[in-house]
Amino acid sequence: MKKEKKYFLSPGHNACSGCGQLSAVQAVMRGLNKDTIIANATGCLEVTTTAYPESAWGLPWIHSLFENAAAVASGILASLKKRGDKKTKVIVQAGDGGTFDIGLGLISGMWERGENILYICYDTESYSNTGIQASGATPYGSSTTTTPSGKQSIGSTQNKKDMLAIALAHNVKYVAQSVAGFPTDITNKVKKALTISGPAYIQILSPCIPGWNIDYGDAATMGKLAVKTGLYPLLEYENGQLIHSSITKNFKAEPVENYLKKQGRFKHLKATDIKAISQIAAYNISKYKI
Amino acid sequence: MNKTNKQKNKQILEGSRAIALTIKNIAPDVISAYPITPQTHIVEDLAKFKAEGEANYEYIRAESEFAAASIVLGAIAAGSRAYSATSSQGLLLMTEVLYNISGMRLPLVITCANRAISAPINIWNDHSDAMALKDSGFMQFFAENHQEAVYQHILAYKVAEKLNIPVMVNIDGFILTHSYEEVTIPSRSEIKKYLPAFKPSVGTYLDPKYPVTLGGFYSPKYYRQTREDLFKDMQKALLEIKKEWKALSTTFNYKNQGTGLVEFTGSKKATTIIIALGSVAGTIKEVIKNNNNVSLLKITSFRPFPAIEINRLTNFAKNIIVIDKAISLGNAGPLGIEVQAALRDKKKNIKNYIAGLGGSDITEKQIAKMINSANKKSDKVIFNI
Numbered sequence: 001m002k003k004e005k006k007y008f009l010s011p012g013h014n015a016c017s018g019c020g021q022l023s024a025v026q027a028v029m030r031g032l033n034k035d036t037i038i039a040n041a042t043g044c045l046e047v048t049t050t051a052y053p054e055s056a057w058g059l060p061w062i063h064s065l066f067e068n069a070a071a072v073a074s075g076i077l078a079s080l081k082k083r084g085d086k087k088t089k090v091i092v093q094a095g096d097g098g099t100f101d102i103g104l105g106l107i108s109g110m111w112e113r114g115e116n117i118l119y120i121c122y123d124t125e126s127y128s129n130t131g132i133q134a135s136g137a138t139p140y141g142s143s144t145t146t147t148p149s150g151k152q153s154i155g156s157t158q159n160k161k162d163m164l165a166i167a168l169a170h171n172v173k174y175v176a177q178s179v180a181g182f183p184t185d186i187t188n189k190v191k192k193a194l195t196i197s198g199p200a201y202i203q204i205l206s207p208c209i210p211g212w213n214i215d216y217g218d219a220a221t222m223g224k225l226a227v228k229t230g231l232y233p234l235l236e237y238e239n240g241q242l243i244h245s246s247i248t249k250n251f252k253a254e255p256v257e258n259y260l261k262k263q264g265r266f267k268h269l270k271a272t273d274i275k276a277i278s279q280i281a282a283y284n285i286s287k288y289k290i
Numbered sequence: 291m292n293k294t295n296k297q298k299n300k301q302i303l304e305g306s307r308a309i310a311l312t313i314k315n316i317a318p319d320v321i322s323a324y325p326i327t328p329q330t331h332i333v334e335d336l337a338k339f340k341a342e343g344e345a346n347y348e349y350i351r352a353e354s355e356f357a358a359a360s361i362v363l364g365a366i367a368a369g370s371r372a373y374s375a376t377s378s379q380g381l382l383l384m385t386e387v388l389y390n391i392s393g394m395r396l397p398l399v400i401t402c403a404n405r406a407i408s409a410p411i412n413i414w415n416d417h418s419d420a421m422a423l424k425d426s427g428f429m430q431f432f433a434e435n436h437q438e439a440v441y442q443h444i445l446a447y448k449v450a451e452k453l454n455i456p457v458m459v460n461i462d463g464f465i466l467t468h469s470y471e472e473v474t475i476p477s478r479s480e481i482k483k484y485l486p487a488f489k490p491s492v493g494t495y496l497d498p499k500y501p502v503t504l505g506g507f508y509s510p511k512y513y514r515q516t517r518e519d520l521f522k523d524m525q526k527a528l529l530e531i532k533k534e535w536k537a538l539s540t541t542f543n544y545k546n547q548g549t550g551l552v553e554f555t556g557s558k559k560a561t562t563i564i565i566a567l568g569s570v571a572g573t574i575k576e577v578i579k580n581n582n583n584v585s586l587l588k589i590t591s592f593r594p595f596p597a598i599e600i601n602r603l604t605n606f607a608k609n610i611i612v613i614d615k616a617i618s619l620g621n622a623g624p625l626g627i628e629v630q631a632a633l634r635d636k637k638k639n640i641k642n643y644i645a646g647l648g649g650s651d652i653t654e655k656q657i658a659k660m661i662n663s664a665n666k667k668s669d670k671v672i673f674n675i
């Protein structure tokens with residue numbers, strides 16, 4: 001095995017074994033260099049890597065609140081600019097709750113200012129840290145602790161918010177989607193994003209072992225299946241144009257059942273619900289075909 | 291300095307302009323703010339200075355006070371000096387971030403142009419906003435007039451950066467922000483002599499050369515220690531404010547009767563002492579100027595709270611009148627509560643007036659009435675004067 005020159009995130013964190021988010025973070029770190037400052041939102045990543053007086057971070061790293069990482073990053077960038085430091089990159093890391101919901105206004109402000117900040121959203125499709133409550137990223141039919149499935153409920157009745165479209169509407173220069181399970185894709189996208197001057201957004205599907213109710217070894221497989229079913233394609237937009245997509249001409253979708261049936265959060269779904277979800281996949285396949 | 295120079299330094303300025311010019315000369319690296327009446331003129335002036343090339347701070351236009359506070363948080367964490375200003379609803383919107391800033395020991399200075407809190411909506415002055423933040427870990431200064439506000443801002447940066455505790459300088463909305471007074475603004479070079487450049491020590495701020503983790507997850511043992519440390523450093527600030535106010539008064543040749551914590555006007559042997567915050571002190575001084583029986587104890591530092599000074603300076607008095615421009619609903623005026631606590635071992639007749647809410651005038655006549663009934667039996671908390 002190739003030895004990593006230096007850990008930006010050391011292996012000693014307190015996340016669940018098999019955590020999809022932490023594996024995605026490692027892939028992100030491989031795309032960064034040491035001249036980087038990270039602003040992190042509250043969430044699993046912050047809680048599991050910074051139990052004081054220890055820290056897993058080998059890069060300068062700050063956590064302030066759940067919803068303000070984007071604005072904190074703007075402040076860091078302003079400080080660097082004042083000092084004439086053009087080399088150091090500013091990165092935001094947040095979960096889907098911090099991104100799609102409570103932090104959205106501040107992200108909009110940051111993008112509006114056109115600042116050269118790379119924002120990375122680890123999308124676990126729920127508030128993992130507080131016990132798997134639904135977020136704006138929770139997909140249709142998913143059972144969470146605030147959208148539980150039951151005799152009269154199929155779980156979440158809302159569709160996942162289209163954050164990529166929101167980013168594109170802000171003229172974010174580089175917008176990409178990836179999944180834990182394709183680490184090289186993540187690393188390459190991070191590297192690419194850093195070559196772009198201006199705002200960049202990367203959203204990474206990060207399977208959550210307890211949240212999705214999956215086996216410890218299944219995070220990467222789930223990520224890959226999300227891509228293969230068309231539910232979460234690998235995407236890359238530059239200056240508003242879709243330049244890469246995992247949905248190519250010859251794309252043959254795997255049935256969504258293969259993805260859904262391995263996850264406890266979907267196990268209550270009936271054939272009609274699954275059909276509705278396969279329509280979401282079909283919509284993606286037509287929308288993101290390249 | 292010769293006389294003509296000194297005269298040149300005096301200007302008739304709007305309060306907001308005086309604050310903005312002072313901030314320009316303090317030269318923060320990063321400013322971020324969001325407009326709200328009556329703070330607006332300050333942040334507009336600061337934007338204009340930048341637009342005219344008279345200042346070289348980064349001015350970040352935020353989309354809310356919440357963002358503005360978060361932006362200055364990030365800037366200080368990355369090693370910069372920063373500034374923001376707000377009022378009322380804006381201060382409340384910043385609250386979560388402000389607690390975070392003090393907990394992270396970031397020496398931010400903000401101006402609060404004091405205004406009532408909604409509902410009902412009202413844009414005029416009282417101290418409800420500042421009082422809502424009294425436990426936030428910010429030092430809180432209150433200015434009586436433009437000149438005091440100018441120097442309190444300079445003091446604020448000095449003590450904040452020495453102790454790593456943020457400061458909120460309170461100036462009464464409209465009464466100070468929109469009025470014109472004669473004021474001296476110290477120049478950049480004069481300020482530099484008193485306030486050195488902000489240089490946080492290596493390893494305490496975000497820097498790729500020395501990677502640090504800020505804002506980690508603290509278990510009970512470590513959490514309680516940080517709160518105790520902040521409490522103790524806030525106590526230390528009582529001494530630091532006094533020391534630095536004295537140094538400031540000498541450096542800038544600022545003639546004043548204050549100690550940085552309090553300012554006493556009148557006879558130490560007076561039977562009645564009025565205790566108040568902010569601009570109303572000017573009105574009180576007018577009323578008591580020929581009255582040896584009544585003195586004024588103006589509190590210039592509400593946080594840290596100068597309980598020892600209050601005890602010492604009210605020693606001879608029988609009656610204490612506390613004027614509050616805010617109310618702690620369910621109890622009494624916040625200043626009244628604190629004075630009661632400070633004097634709990636003494637037998638004083640303490641009356642707590644709730645006055646000036648939502649911009650209602652506190653007139654000389656009303657103050658005279660308070661003085662006249664200082665001796666009489668009445669409720670401890672009084673609204674109708």
Ligand SMILES: Cc1ncc(C[n+]2csc(CCOP(=O)(O)OP(=O)(O)O)c2C)c(N)n1
Nearest residue numbers: 043044066095096097098124126127128129
């Ligand atoms: C203002 C505020 N509201 C609520 C919380 C509680 N809280 C902390 S983390 C979190 C959920 C985080 O979810 P997400 O952003 O998706 O990140 P994840 O834990 O899934 O990685 C919540 C609700 C908080 N810290 N602050």
